[in-house]
Amino acid sequence: MKIAAVEAIPFSIPLRRPSAFAHGTLSRADHVLVRVTTDDGIVGHAEAPARPFTYGESQESIVKAIDSWIAPAVLGTDPFARERVRDSLRWLRYNHTARSAVDLAIWDVLGKALGKSCHQLLGAFTESVPVVHIIFAEVPEAMGEEALRMRDRHGIGIFKIKTGKDPVVDTKAMRTVRSALGDGAEIYVDANKGWTPDEAIRLLPVMQETGITMIEEPTPAFHPLARRWVAGTSPIPVLADESVTRLGEVAREVLDGHAQLVSIKVARTGFTESARIAGLCEGLGTGVVVGSQMDGALGALSALAFAAAYPGTSKRGAELGYHLELADDIAAAPAIEHGRMTVPGVPGIGIEIDEPKLQHYRCDQD
Amino acid sequence: MKIAAVEAIPFSIPLRRPSAFAHGTLSRADHVLVRVTTDDGIVGHAEAPARPFTYGESQESIVKAIDSWIAPAVLGTDPFARERVRDSLRWLRYNHTARSAVDLAIWDVLGKALGKSCHQLLGAFTESVPVVHIIFAEVPEAMGEEALRMRDRHGIGIFKIKTGKDPVVDTKAMRTVRSALGDGAEIYVDANKGWTPDEAIRLLPVMQETGITMIEEPTPAFHPLARRWVAGTSPIPVLADESVTRLGEVAREVLDGHAQLVSIKVARTGFTESARIAGLCEGLGTGVVVGSQMDGALGALSALAFAAAYPGTSKRGAELGYHLELADDIAAAPAIEHGRMTVPGVPGIGIEIDEPKLQHYRCDQD
Numbered sequence: 139m140k141i142a143a144v145e146a147i148p149f150s151i152p153l154r155r156p157s158a159f160a161h162g163t164l165s166r167a168d169h170v171l172v173r174v175t176t177d178d179g180i181v182g183h184a185e186a187p188a189r190p191f192t193y194g195e196s197q198e199s200i201v202k203a204i205d206s207w208i209a210p211a212v213l214g215t216d217p218f219a220r221e222r223v224r225d226s227l228r229w230l231r232y233n234h235t236a237r238s239a240v241d242l243a244i245w246d247v248l249g250k251a252l253g254k255s256c257h258q259l260l261g262a263f264t265e266s267v268p269v270v271h272i273i274f275a276e277v278p279e280a281m282g283e284e285a286l287r288m289r290d291r292h293g294i295g296i297f298k299i300k301t302g303k304d305p306v307v308d309t310k311a312m313r314t315v316r317s318a319l320g321d322g323a324e325i326y327v328d329a330n331k332g333w334t335p336d337e338a339i340r341l342l343p344v345m346q347e348t349g350i351t352m353i354e355e356p357t358p359a360f361h362p363l364a365r366r367w368v369a370g371t372s373p374i375p376v377l378a379d380e381s382v383t384r385l386g387e388v389a390r391e392v393l394d395g396h397a398q399l400v401s402i403k404v405a406r407t408g409f410t411e412s413a414r415i416a417g418l419c420e421g422l423g424t425g426v427v428v429g430s431q432m433d434g435a436l437g438a439l440s441a442l443a444f445a446a447a448y449p450g451t452s453k454r455g456a457e458l459g460y461h462l463e464l465a466d467d468i469a470a471a472p473a474i475e476h477g478r479m480t481v482p483g484v485p486g487i488g489i490e491i492d493e494p495k496l497q498h499y500r501c502d503q504d
Numbered sequence: 505m506k507i508a509a510v511e512a513i514p515f516s517i518p519l520r521r522p523s524a525f526a527h528g529t530l531s532r533a534d535h536v537l538v539r540v541t542t543d544d545g546i547v548g549h550a551e552a553p554a555r556p557f558t559y560g561e562s563q564e565s566i567v568k569a570i571d572s573w574i575a576p577a578v579l580g581t582d583p584f585a586r587e588r589v590r591d592s593l594r595w596l597r598y599n600h601t602a603r604s605a606v607d608l609a610i611w612d613v614l615g616k617a618l619g620k621s622c623h624q625l626l627g628a629f630t631e632s633v634p635v636v637h638i639i640f641a642e643v644p645e646a647m648g649e650e651a652l653r654m655r656d657r658h659g660i661g662i663f664k665i666k667t668g669k670d671p672v673v674d675t676k677a678m679r680t681v682r683s684a685l686g687d688g689a690e691i692y693v694d695a696n697k698g699w700t701p702d703e704a705i706r707l708l709p710v711m712q713e714t715g716i717t718m719i720e721e722p723t724p725a726f727h728p729l730a731r732r733w734v735a736g737t738s739p740i741p742v743l744a745d746e747s748v749t750r751l752g753e754v755a756r757e758v759l760d761g762h763a764q765l766v767s768i769k770v771a772r773t774g775f776t777e778s779a780r781i782a783g784l785c786e787g788l789g790t791g792v793v794v795g796s797q798m799d800g801a802l803g804a805l806s807a808l809a810f811a812a813a814y815p816g817t818s819k820r821g822a823e824l825g826y827h828l829e830l831a832d833d834i835a836a837a838p839a840i841e842h843g844r845m846t847v848p849g850v851p852g853i854g855i856e857i858d859e860p861k862l863q864h865y866r867c868d869q870d
Contacts, residue, residue: 218620221627225815252618254584259625261587261776389787393759410627417783421755449591 139251141217143175144209144240146186148197149499152465157432158275160302160332162191167434167464170200171496172239174247176217182246183469183489185436186239187405192380193234197501203236212240217247220410234383234406235431241408242440242487249486256440256488257481260409260447266480267445270296270455272328272430275303278310282318288459289319293477296324296455298354302332309344316348324455328354331380335364339371352377352399352427365396375399377427383407388415392424400424402451404440405431412444420450430457434464435471438479439488442472446481468496505617507581509541510606512552512570514563515865518831523798524641526668526698528557533800533830536566537862538605540613542583548612549835549855551802552605553771558746559600563867569602578606583613586776600749600772601797607774608806608853615852622806622854623847626775626813632846633811636662636821638694638796641669644676648684654825655685659843662690662821664720668698675710682714690821694720697746701730705737718743718765718793731762741765743793749773754781758790766790768817770806771797778810786816796823800830801837804845805854808838812847834862 148170157164170186186204188197195203211226223244227237249256271288273281281299288294299315301308308327315325327350329338338356345353353374357364359381369376378397382388383406391397400419402412419426428445431437438461445456458479461471469489472479482488516534523530536552554563561569577592589610593603615622637654639647647665654660665681667674674693681691693716695704704722711719719740723730725747735742744763748754749772757763766785768778785792794811797803804827811822824845827837835855838845848854863869 216624216628218624219628221629221814225629252620254618258582258584262582262585263587263591385783385787386789389789413779414783414786417751417780418787420780421751421784423752423755448587 139180139216140177141174141212141215141244142177144204144212145173146201146204147171147173147496148201148501149468149496150501151434151467151499153463154465155463157463159300159328160330164432167432168197169434170197170239171436171468171491172204172243174217174240174243176247180247180250182243182250182486183436183491184239184242184246184440184487185434186235187431187433187437189235189431193383193406194232195235199233200236203230203233204240208237208240217244217251220244224410238404238406238408241410242404245409246486246489253485255481255483256409256443256486257446260413260444263448264446264452266478267442267452267458268296268455268477269294269459269474269479270298270457271459272298272457273300273315275300278307278314281311282314285315285323286318289323292474294459294474295322295477298457299325299327300330301327302329305333305337305341308341312344312348312350321349324351326350326352326354326377328379329356331355331358333357335367338368342372342374345374350374354401355379355381362394362396366394369396369398377401379429385411385414385418388418392422398424400426401429402426403429403431404444405433405437409444416448416450425454426450427454428456430460432460435461435467435469436489437461438471439482442479442481443487466495466499468492468499505546505583506543507540507578507583507610508543510570510575510578511539512567513537513539513862514567514867515834515862516867517800517833517865519829520831521829523829525666525694526696530798533798534563535800536563536605537802537834537857538570538609540583540606540609542613542617546613546616548609548616548852549802549857550605550608550612550806550853551800552601553797553799553803555601555797559749559772560598561601565599566602569596569599570606574603574606583610583617586610590776604770604772604774607776608770611775612852612855619851621847621849622775622809622852623812626779626810629814630812630818632844633808633818633824634662634821634843635660635825635840635845636664636823637825638664638823639666639681641666644673644680647677648680651681651689652684655689658840660825660840661688661843664823665691665693666696667693668695671699671703671707674707678710678714678716687715690717692716692718692720692743694745695722697721697724699723701733704734708738708740711740716740720767721745721747728760728762732760735762735764743767745795751777751780751784754784758788764790766792767795768792769795769797770810771799771803775810782814782816791820792816793820794822796826798826801827801833801835802855803827804837805848808845808847809853832861832865834858834865
């Protein structure tokens with residue numbers, strides 16, 4: 139079995155409402171569908187989300203990287219030789235989601251070729267994981283109402299609040315959401331690098347008062363002293379995200395005392411490198427959170443397969459609910475019931491492309 | 505598919521000649537065959553070598569651990585759920601080779617169930633790896649002759665010399681083997697914790713003169729200050745072995761500056777934990793060597809599958825040749841040709857048990 143084709147198809151789906159965070163607002167999901175086909179006709183899929191503010195990638199750059207660099211390196215390779223594929227792209231810097239979507243699509247091929255789910259191939263620790271709902275920045279009252287709505291509708295008990303724009307508004311948001319949910323829910327915050335270190339430290343009493351369990355990227359990802367100051371001062375663990383986009387960065391951030399927890403996103407490190415990150419973190423005794431790259435249904439299914447595969451990745455809530463923000467999608471994700479998502483248990487990642495919808499939303503054809 | 509039986513069968517095979525190292529001499533291979541059978545009749549194998557001087561295990565303790573603790577925890581589990589198996593044994597301390605042989609045998613089952621080699625399931629980076637020949641302690645002249653014999657017979661170009669008993673004899677051994685082989689060969693030493701730190705440091709000029717590339721466990725595994733002194737002084741990298749018997753120990757030894765390189769032995773960490781160790785080491789930028797637990801053919805095949813799977817594990821020579829010391833065996837390992845061993849490319853690990861030989865060498869029946 140050999141890889142015969144790697145296609146990159148940009149598609150764009152409107153969001154139900156804008157997603158606002160510290161340094162930007164999204165109103166559309168501008169993703170790229172990656173399709174890997176083998177010479178015996180097995181087809182694997184994954185999506186690469188264009189996130190210029192984190193990885194500098196656009197739909198155009200993802201398509202270019204796959205068409206010009208990744209596909210030529212991968213064509214003709216046995217899809218089982220994931221390590222050969224990864225190694226052949228060593229020379230290529232960045233282009234995180236482009237390379238990771240190809241890795242994920244190859245794993246989807248393997249699962250289908252073997253008749254096994256990727257969740258099983260990775261280790262099959264558990265069948266379902268608790269889902270985190272991300273509450274984007276709005277007026278605080280609306281954030282509290284949304285938390286209640288998601289709890290009522292899906293039984294979700296873990297919430298991440300987007301903060302980092304204005305400490306006064308952030309304080310109000312934390313208090314409003316906690317007051318709406320009561321004591322039972324877990325709440326953590328993501329400042330998306332939006333606070334100064336002294337702002338983050340000044341907010342610690344409010345975070346303790348409102349029972350915040352983790353602080354994701356409080357300060358800029360590449361200000362080492364500020365990061366060490368916050369992580370060293372905070373009684374609440376700091377969760378690294380934008381600062382840990384590959385294996386070596388994870389080691390650096392943790393060993394430099396910049397964070398106590400690490401976000402693993404399969405959209406940026408695929409399954410192959412994500413498994414190494416999970417190994418590194420387990421060896422160091424560092425907890426992990428399976429994070430959302432603001433993924434659609436394809437990304438949610440991929441993250442679910444990985445999160446459910448290991449004890450360390452399924453212990454905390456996984457950010458698997460962002461696809462609910464999309465007005466439509468080119469595939470379906472499993473329902474969130476009683477606050478959990480269950481692996482579909484079909485071969486591969488579990489992605490079934492709705493071809494008419496792909497035709498409708500793809501943006502490479504007039 | 506569920507695990508229906510886990511058997512532990514002790515067997516004992518004489519060595520062609522004694523294997524002498526710093527703190528002991530072996531004259532027999534006292535191993536345990538582990539056989540995992542599923543409810544649909546798939547059978548996987550691996551071996552657990554009893555190494556009391558490293559893990560405190562005996563054939564009897566391995567059989568006891570498998571029969572009384574590991575088998576009950578594993579029976580009825582889907583063999584794909586390797587992470588559930590590993591997690592269910594969290595409470596059990598030590599018993600390294602017993603638990604690892606079960607992990608390896610489960611991987612053998614998976615490969616057979618899927619019709620794929622374990623090497624492919626793990627990542628399939630390359631098909632063959634360079635083999636290290638281990639020269640046990642003898643009179644130095646005999647060690648030099650043996651190196652030449654193994655180079656002539658198998659094309660081997662990488663040698664590990666057992667040292668650590670007497671610095672004067674060790675010096676002579678290094679000079680004799682280097683002089684026999686000339687400049688082309690790679691030579692490293694394993695002191696098996698036998699030197700004092702000052703002995704190790706005093707030997708550094710001889711090691712530099714004879715072109716030694718790595719120093720394995722120069723001093724006792726649990727003397728932190730002595731280890732840091734040697735690793736911090738030596739211009740030749742120190743390879744950790746007896747000190748790194750599980751994931752957390754790898755992190756500790758490397759971060760504490762006790763070693764620059766790590767030996768991964770699938771006999772003590774299976775495939776499942778070995779993959780995490782490889783991830784940890786890659787993240788820290790720490791090189792690895794796939795080491796020998798003085799394995800028979802079953803262990804050589806298991807180590808080969810792992811070593812060939814990743815770039816990091818196949819870069820340096822792998823210690824895959826110890827089975828040649830056994831006078832006979834219950835399975836066959838691939839030939840060593842031009843100094844390399846090639847993955848057999850059959851489903852699973854590639855172990856085919858010779859049942860009459862097993863009947864002959866097993867030591868649980870009269």
